[in-house]
Structures are given as C-alpha cells and as structure tokens.
Amino acid sequence: MGHVKEVKGVDKMFAYASIDAISIDEATNKKLVRKIDLNVLPWLCVLYILQYLDKGVLSYAGVMGLQAETRLSSSQYTWLGSIYYAGYIVAAPIHNRMFQAYAPSKWIACCVTAWGVTLACMASCENFAGLMVQRTILGALEASINCGFSLITAAWYRKYEHGTRTGIWSSCTGLATMIGGLIAFGCVDGQAKHPSAISSWKILAIITGLVSIVFGICMWLFMAPSAVEARFFSEEEKVQAVERLRQNHQGAGSTQYKRYQAKEAFLDIRTWMYVTFVLSSQIPAAGLVLLQSILIKSLGFTTKETLLLNIPQGFINILCNFGFGFLADLTRQRSLAAIAAGIFSLFWAALYIGLGNVDPFYKRYGQLVAYFFMSGSCSTAWFIVISMLSSNVLGTTKKTTLNSIVFLILGVAYFVGPQTFRDPPFYAHAKISLIVLWTVSICVLGAFYALNRWENDKRDKAWEERQDEEGKGTGNIEFMDLTDKENKLFRYVV
Template sequence: MAAGTQEKHAEIQQKTDVAVGDSAAYASEEASDMMKLNAKGVDEAGAFADAHGIVVDPETNKRILRKIDFRLMPIMCGLYLLQYLDKVTLSYAAVMGIRTDTGMNNSDYSWAGSIFYLGYLVFSYPHNRLMQILPIAKYMSVMVLIWGAVLCLTALVHDVAGMMATRFFLGAGEGSITAGFVLITSQWYTIAEQPFRTGIWFTFNGMAQIVGGAIAFGVSRGLEQHPIGVASWKFLFIIVGAATFLYGILMWFFLPDSPLSAKWLNDEEKHIVVERIRGNQQGIGSKIFKWYQVREAFTDFRTYLNFLCIVAINIPNGGITVFFTLMITSYGFSSQQSFLLSMPAGCMQLIIGWGFPYLASRTGKRSLMAIICMLLSLFGIGLMTGLARNDPLNARVGQLFAYYLMIACPATALIIILSTVSSNAAGYTKKTTVNAIVLIGYCVGFLIGPQTFRDPPYYYNGKYVIIAMYFIGLSCFIAMYLLNKRENARRDKAWEDAGCPTQPAGQEFMDLTDHENSYFRYAT
C-alpha cells in the first residue's frame, strides 16, 4: 500500500473510529471510502467473490465441506504425523545407543533436544513472511524435502557437534508446518469448524507415537535378531527421513495453495468455498504486507496472552517429548518395552484431542474446553509426582496413566490456542505476525523444557516446573475468555446503539484487522 494511501486510510480510520466501535464506524459512506482505498490491499477472495454474497443451502454446504475434508485432511494429517515422528526419533534413538555412539552426556542430550527449537525459533518469522508472499503449499513442500534429507544425514553423525548441527537444521525446516497449517485452516474453514479441524491434524502427533513406537520396536528387535552392521538408531533415521522426503514430493502435486488454485474445485465450487468463509471476516489472504497490521499485532494484549500461554504449556511438552522413553524406563521397563508403552499415549491424544475440540466447535466454548484440559493436566502431573515420591517402581501403572494424561491434555489446550490464532487474528499480515509470535513462544517453551530434566532417573525438579507452568497456562485461558467476552459485549452494544446497521457489502474481504472491523466478533 502506498504511503499516501496509508495516510488517507489512517485519516478515515480516525474519523470513523472503527477500532473502538463508535457508531460512526457503521456509516456506509465512510465505509465505502475505506473499501476504495483498500482496493490494492484487498484479500484475494475480495477480487473473486460477489460483494453481495450468494446463497449456499445446507446440503451444498455439507457436500463442499466433505470434499474439502477428503482432499485436505489426509495430506495435513500425514504430514503432521511425519513431522512429529521426525522430531521424536531422537527420543527412540536415546535408548538405541545414540548417546554412547556420539559421546553425548545427559547435558548434551538435553541440548540436542533444545537446539531443534533454536532452529525453529530463528526461522519462525521468515517462514510466516515467506508464506504470505510465496505459494504456501509449494513453499511447505520444499521445506519437507529439506528436512527429510537432513534427517537421513543424521545417520552419518558420529559426534556431538554433528548432532547439534543436524538438529538445528531439522528444526529450521519443520518450523514452517504448524504455521502453514494454521493459515491453511483459516483459508478453508469457518470459525466454527476450525477448532475440530485443527484438532484432527494436530492430534496426528498422537498417531505418530503409535506408528513411531511400532517402527522403533520393529527396527530394534529386527536388527537385534538379524544384524546388518548398521546401528539400529541410524537405520531408524534413514527410514523416517526417506519417508518424509518422498512425502514432500507428493505434497508438491496434491496440496493446493489456496481455494482459488485448487484443481479439484470447479468455478462454482470455488465461489461456494469463498462464500462459506465470508462470515469469518478474514478472507483467504492478501499478498500485500502492511506495517500497521504488524504494529497492531504487537499492541494487542491477546498476542501476549497467547504467547505466555503457549510458552507455559510447551516447557513441559519440550521436556516430555525428549525424555519420555527415559521416563518410562525409569519405572522399571526395558528399552523395547518403552517403545510399546509409549503407544497408548498416542491413542489418548487422539481421543482427547478430537473430543474437546469437537465440543468447542459444537458449543462455541473454546476457553472452557481449554480450562478443563489444563485441570486434567494438573491432575496428571500431581498424580505422577505423588506416586514417584512414595514408591516409583511399584506405582508404575499409575505413573504411566498420569504420563498419558500429560501427553494428551496439554496438547489439546495447544490445539485450542492455534485455532484461536486462526480465528481471532484478522488481517492477513497481522495473522501471520501473531502466528509467528505464538510459534516463537512454542519454540521458547520447547527450548527451555529439556533443560528442566536434569535430575535422572525420576526428574523431580522437572515435574515441579511442570506444575507451575500448567497453573500459568490455566490462568492465561481464564484471562483470554474474560477479555474476549467483554470486548464482544462492548461491540454488540455499540452496534445496537448505532441502530443495528447492515455491514457494507464486501467489507469482510477488505483484509481489515479485528480492531479495524467493528463487525468482527472474537471466538470465546
């Protein structure tokens, strides 16, 4: 957007006071002026859709939704399974001899877990910025190819320095996936549909634990009985890395960059897809970078609540992801048993990770579902810590159950945070900025997490940190609910005081932020 246009845009914004919900914001003449000035920065859907909308009957809506689900969800779920499997392959390798073969001590191993997220952190904002400019699916496909190759090369590592380097670049490549999927979900699904769909693809973390445990067990047992001269952990990295690389090739051809470029939709269906998301007040994305939206992202208190919440949840997740096999073996199980016993955690994550987001989508009560998940998480860590203090070996069944809760419930709360970013940050530059900030928080949590697990074999200090973090996460969800509920009520009152005017035609596709657009309502 040109500087003069931005100044005029700011002048109109000041007059109409859209951000604070003044009744003048609903004046049709000034809204029309704003639409004309935003013409160059309009969302892609704005140039494609009928400004006045079309009628989509319920049966057609269901048919198109099924078609979207059938085409997108398998690809997204498969990739999310692989990215988590690639991430936790280090944990399986930990009990296959990688620490001895590379000369890693307990501190080195903790840093091998953390440095992955340093790479993730460094590239979080560049990924979001580049996905706004470039075709998002093609960009993600290239990243998948890169990190698949890096994972294969990990089999050649023979010292600590090599392990740190490969883990850094693995995190750098994988950093694009969650960010990209948040943007894709907002492009294709309504606000009501987003929590459950986010839950579907995100919970394939859990499926990765099921698949990963089976692969690790098979590789370990197979090479033990039929040795081929290659360490089992090296063979594991090669298998998983090659599968990832091949998946990146498939993604290039089958994942569309937006609803407007999907070859499996005809022109009529594309209009219906765009019409379905009209009520989101967000469109599908603008290629124009807008600095004022960046500033708004950094001055929005919700950004910092989301950041703090995701850091608090992911400090425990970071430690558990790297140390879960070592935690299970500390209960008296063998390394091969630890592979199998990690698999029910994946089943628990699928059940809880689909159930609570589904309820959030049906009831509209996202914060309530997240609060329940955090309470269950606190119960899990309280149970694990208490049992470990009293009789860690004889109480191992109870500790396993607590571990399964701690894998599933915080991950479900994380799903709700990601779907909230998808729904509540409007304006495409603002959305990508908030997305990057939240994922930086994701990295910070995972970077810190492994450093809290430094007192083997029972890791009591790490468990006390987890309790504190879960309380912080719970407080953030409560604060977010109260903030959004109050703001929605204020906007409703301003709209009623203005005489309940109709939204200007096409304004929902003008790439306005949630602060600019008085017709926007926050998902609570």
C-alpha cells in the same frame, strides 16, 4: 450481483468474492466441507504424522543406543533436544513472511523435502557436534508446520469448524507416537535378529527421512494451494467456497506487508497473553516430548517394552486432541474447552508426581497410567489455542506477525523445556515446575475467556446503537484485508 474488481495486493480469492452476500443452503455447505475434508485434511494429517515422527526420532534413539555410540552425556542429550528449537526460533519469522508472499502449502512442501534429506543425514552423524548441526537445521525447516497449518485451516474452514479440524490434524501426533514406537521396535528387533553394520537408530532416521522426501514432492505436485485453485471444485463451487468464509470476517488475504497491522499485533494485549500461555504450557510439554521414552524406561521397563509402551500414550493423545477440539466447536466455547483440557492434564500430572514421591517405583503401573494421560494430553490445550489464532486475528499482516511472535516463543519454550529436566533419573525438580507452570496456563485461559466475552458484548452494544445511523448494508467490507479493530462485524471466538 457481480464480483468485486481487482484490487492490488490481494490474493486470488478476492476475484471470486461477490459484491453482495450469496445464500448457501446447508446441503451445499456440507458438500463443500466434505470435499475440503477429503482433499485438504488428509495432507495436513499425514504431514503432521511425519513432522512429529521425524522430530521424535531423537526420543526413540535415546533408548536405541544413540548416547553410547556417539558418546553423549545426559546433559548433551538434553541439549540436542533444545538446539532443535534454536533453529526453530530463527526460522519461524522467516517462514511467516514467506507464507504471506507464497502459498503456505507450496512453501511447506519445499521444507518437508529439505528436512527429509536432513533427517536421513542423521545416520552419518558420529558425535555431539554433528548431531547439533543436524538438529539445528531440522528445527529451522520444521518450524514451518504449526504456523503454516493454522493459516491453512483459516483459509479453508469457517471459524467454528477450526476447533474440530485442528483437533483432527493435531491428534495425529498420537498416531505418530504409535507408529514411531512400532517402527523403532521393528528396527531394534530386526537388528537383534539380523546384526548389521548400521545401528537401529540410524535405520530409523533413514527410513523416516526418505518417506518425508517422497511426501514433500507429492505435496508440491498435488495439494491445492487455495480454494480458487482447487481442481476438485467447479467454478461455481469456487465462488461458493469463498462465500462460505464470509462469516469469518477475515478478508480475502493480502500479499502486501502493512506496517500498521504489525504494530497492532505488538500492541494487542492478547498477543502477550498468548506468549504467557505458550511459555507456561509448553515448557513442561517440551521436556515430556523429548524424554517420553526415557521417563517410561525409568520406571524399570526394558528398551523393547518402552518402545511399545509409547502406543497407549499415542492413543490417548488422539482421543484428547480430537475430543476436546470437537467439544470446542460443539459448544462454541473454545477457551472453556482449553481450560478443561488443561485441568485434565494437571490432574494426571499431580497423580503421577504424587505416586512417584512415595517411592520412584511405588505403584509403577499406576504411575505409568497417569503418565500416559498426562503426556497424551499435555499439548491439547495448546492446539485449541492454535485454532483460536486461526479464528481471532484479522488482517493478513497482523495474523502472520502474531504467528511469528507466538511460534518464536514456542521455540523458546521448547528450547528451555528439556533444560528443566536436568536431574535424572527421576526429575523431581522438573515435576514441581510442571505443576506450577500448568496452573499458570489455566489462569491465562480463564483471562482469555473473560476478555473475549467482554469485548464481544461491547461490540454488540456499539453495533446496535450505530446500526440505524449507518444503515444495515455491509457491502463487501468483510472481503477487505482489515484487522479486528477495523472490522466492526467481527466477533471473537470465546
């Protein structure tokens, strides 16, 4: 037994790949996973809190006096939500190309530091034009997160660990909502008790911006770029960590751009199913994220009450994202878990809208509870689909190309989303479109399940027929940078 020879264009993991498969017992596997969970997952969790909190500053500021001080109309405020994703759309393909050329954690660390500076500069914005520029730059920098996190998850964990881990870091959006509500409440309450020349929303922007700058620098210095560069692993553990990922059949990675893999990504029907799902599920979610505080306040609550009422919504988000993510890995039925999450959101949306149609304030506490569950679970199915991106795409260029397409479309969805909420204060038309689009997204998930089951059954049958002909040895094929069409051992996560 030995290691494979150096191959041009692959990343450092390839040097730790053994020619023959190494048996790793369950105790060793658990030890490795525990080390990864302790040394990698906390970085993702804290960073996701910061990213969601930083992005959500505008939502809190919407009820903290921003619109009055900067003389924004309702339409201009929604444009601030949309323009963030104009920057996101332009930058997403650039980030994905950089993730192939550089370690994702290092590139993200640079972006975090830069967006912290940009967020702190929000305090100097005095009008619509200044805020538009600031939000565009912020969106371009924060575009690195979701696509980068899916690649990092795939690089450290086995495919049936992706759902739970994605559920863990994505559930931090709920924690961010809770923390953000408390910080915003503190800024408002502090300014009321001790009036100053700086508005409460400016204080919020400065605080969150400075924290992001510090975190970005620490991430660059201390987060391990990959398993084979991890200081918390011994040399033997590095070999075992790479071997652990052999079951993914996703290769060791390549720094070379391969045109045929990019072409395959564009021609794969799943790519356009992902696109349809993102548009149908995230256009409504985008409006809810931007207007979460305003929608709660529209039920007749004060500014302070509104900020505190973000906390229950955040708690529900934690339960949904982690719970459905864990269910996806436990049952090994990721599409069905996503469908269940989509139906869950749709039920509460129908209840929220139905109660509001009787009268805007009819059973307002019933509407509030329904809103908490609807908003808290509105992106759960999407995060499960992100874990499918990690597990179901082979070939480094194909994976980064698909990421570019999907996250660019996510930017489009979030650009369009706030524009569907243009009939304040109760947004009746937006609520109707929400029901229709979420129904479409659930149908797409059902199609994913059927397609992947069919493809796996076809591959199993073909493999059984050819196994005797070609021999049972697999060599080191799974450590080559192959696409899912080339690697006959690969099976889709359903």
